[in-house]
Amino acid sequence: MSETIRRLADSSSYMVLQDKIAALKDGYTLNTCDTNLGHICELIELTSKIQNQLFTAMSLTASEGGTYGGVDTLKSRLLPWLGTSFMTSGGAVTSDTSLTLLKVGNILLFGHYNRLQFLKSKHDNDVTQLEAELNETKEELDLTRDDLRLAKEAAARYKRQLDLVGDFEHEVEHLKGEIRLLRSERDILESRVCDYERPLPPPSSPPTHAELTNSIRHSRLVARFNDLYAVDRLDMQDRLRRFVDDDEMVKRIIFIAVCEAFHVAKMAYRSFRLRARKLLSPIHSGPTTLEEAVTDYIVRNLDLYDVERSVEDVIRAMNVNPKISFPPECEFVLLSPFIREVCLVAYRMQALEPPLDIPLATDGELMNESRYRRSYDSEFTAPLVAYHIWPALVEDGTVLIKGECTTRRGAVS
Structure with a gap:
C-alpha cells in the first residue's frame, strides 16, 4: 500500500470536506x-x-507496475474523463472541474509520453x-580465422622440418x-x-747433488736450530739483560728477531731462485728438469x-715493530751476530726438499700442545699464550721441534 494513501486515509480529509459543506x-x-x-x-x-x-498516489502506484505499468488503465479511464471535463463548449470550465486536476493530469500525461519517447530512443540507440558491436565482432572473427589458418600452415611447415631433423638424428646415431x-x-x-712391440722404459735421470746431500743437510740444520735455541739464544739474553730490565721484553725481542729473520731469508731465497731460473733456462739441457737444475745450482752456491x-x-723491521722497544742509548744492531746465524739457517732450510719453516704465532692465541x-x-692451567719465547720447526705441517711460550690467564693479543 502506498504511503500517500495511508496518510490520506488517516487524515479523514473527505469527512472534513463534508462537514465544511454542511456548515456552508x-x-x-x-x-x-x-x-x-x-x-x-x-x-x-x-x-x-x-x-x-490522489495524483501522487496514482503516480507511485503506476511506478510499482514497471516501465509500462498502468498505461492501459490511464488511457481507458483517465484520459477520456479529462477530455470530456476539459473540452467543454465555448472553452469554459464547469463548476466541478478543478484547476489542479487539469494541471496535474496534463503533467502526468505528458510525462508518460516523454518517458515513452525516451525509452524508444534509448531502445533504438541500443x-x-x-x-x-556485432559487425566489429564479425570482423574480429574473420581476422581470428585468418590467424588460425596461418598458424595451421606454420605448424605444418614446422612438422615437415621436425621430420627432417629426426631423419638427420637417425643418420647421426648411425654414424x-x-x-x-x-x-x-x-x-x-x-x-x-703392443704385444709385439713393447716400448723400452725411459732412462732414469741420475740424482743431483742436492738430492744426494738433502738428508745430511736436513739433519745438520735441525741440529743447528737446536743449538740456536740452547746456546745462542741464552747468550743473547744475557747480553740484552745488561740494557733491558724487563725479562719479558728480552724474550719478545729475541722471538721477533727469529721470526723476522725467517721471513727475510725466505724472501731472499725466492728472489735468488727466480734469478737462477732466468739464468739457467736458456742453457738448460740434460736428463734433469729445470727446477731440479735450479735447486742443485742454489745448493752448490x-x-x-x-x-x-x-x-x-x-x-x-724490528725498529718499526710496536711490540718491542730498546733504551735510547742502545740499538737493535746489538743482535746482528745472532740475526746473521738465524738468517743463514733459515735460508739453507728453504733449499731442502721439503723445506723447513716456522709457523705463524700471535699473542693471545690458544695454547697448542703439539x-x-x-x-x-707459566700458569699451566691458562689456555691462552701471553707471549712466545721460541718458534716451533715444522716440515709439511708436521712439527719436528716444539717451540716455547708463556701462558697467562686473561692474556690478550
Whole structure:
C-alpha cells in the first residue's frame, strides 16, 4: 500500500470536506456574500490538496507496475474523463472541474509520453550499438580465422622440418655407431701391435747433488736450530739483560728477531731462485728438469746469499715493530751476530726438499700442545699464550721441534 494513501486515509480529509459543506449550507442565508465566497474558496483549496495527494498516489502506484505499468488503465479511464471535463463548449470550465486536476493530469500525461519517447530512443540507440558491436565482432572473427589458418600452415611447415631433423638424428646415431665400431677395431689392432712391440722404459735421470746431500743437510740444520735455541739464544739474553730490565721484553725481542729473520731469508731465497731460473733456462739441457737444475745450482752456491743485507732488513723491521722497544742509548744492531746465524739457517732450510719453516704465532692465541711447551714461569692451567719465547720447526705441517711460550690467564693479543 502506498504511503500517500495511508496518510490520506488517516487524515479523514473527505469527512472534513463534508462537514465544511454542511456548515456552508446551514449558514448560507445568514452569511454575507464575501463570507460565503471565503468558505467556498476554502473548500476549493481543500479539494485541491486531496486531488494532489490522489495524483501522487496514482503516480507511485503506476511506478510499482514497471516501465509500462498502468498505461492501459490511464488511457481507458483517465484520459477520456479529462477530455470530456476539459473540452467543454465555448472553452469554459464547469463548476466541478478543478484547476489542479487539469494541471496535474496534463503533467502526468505528458510525462508518460516523454518517458515513452525516451525509452524508444534509448531502445533504438541500443539496437544500433549492438549492430555495430556485432559487425566489429564479425570482423574480429574473420581476422581470428585468418590467424588460425596461418598458424595451421606454420605448424605444418614446422612438422615437415621436425621430420627432417629426426631423419638427420637417425643418420647421426648411425654414424656414431660406426665410429664406435671402428674405434673398438682400432683398439684391438693397437693391443696386438703392443704385444709385439713393447716400448723400452725411459732412462732414469741420475740424482743431483742436492738430492744426494738433502738428508745430511736436513739433519745438520735441525741440529743447528737446536743449538740456536740452547746456546745462542741464552747468550743473547744475557747480553740484552745488561740494557733491558724487563725479562719479558728480552724474550719478545729475541722471538721477533727469529721470526723476522725467517721471513727475510725466505724472501731472499725466492728472489735468488727466480734469478737462477732466468739464468739457467736458456742453457738448460740434460736428463734433469729445470727446477731440479735450479735447486742443485742454489745448493752448490749457498755462499752467494747476501746475509748482511738480510740482517739490515731484519733490524729495519724490528725498529718499526710496536711490540718491542730498546733504551735510547742502545740499538737493535746489538743482535746482528745472532740475526746473521738465524738468517743463514733459515735460508739453507728453504733449499731442502721439503723445506723447513716456522709457523705463524700471535699473542693471545690458544695454547697448542703439539707445537709449544710452557715455560717454567707459566700458569699451566691458562689456555691462552701471553707471549712466545721460541718458534716451533715444522716440515709439511708436521712439527719436528716444539717451540716455547708463556701462558697467562686473561692474556690478550
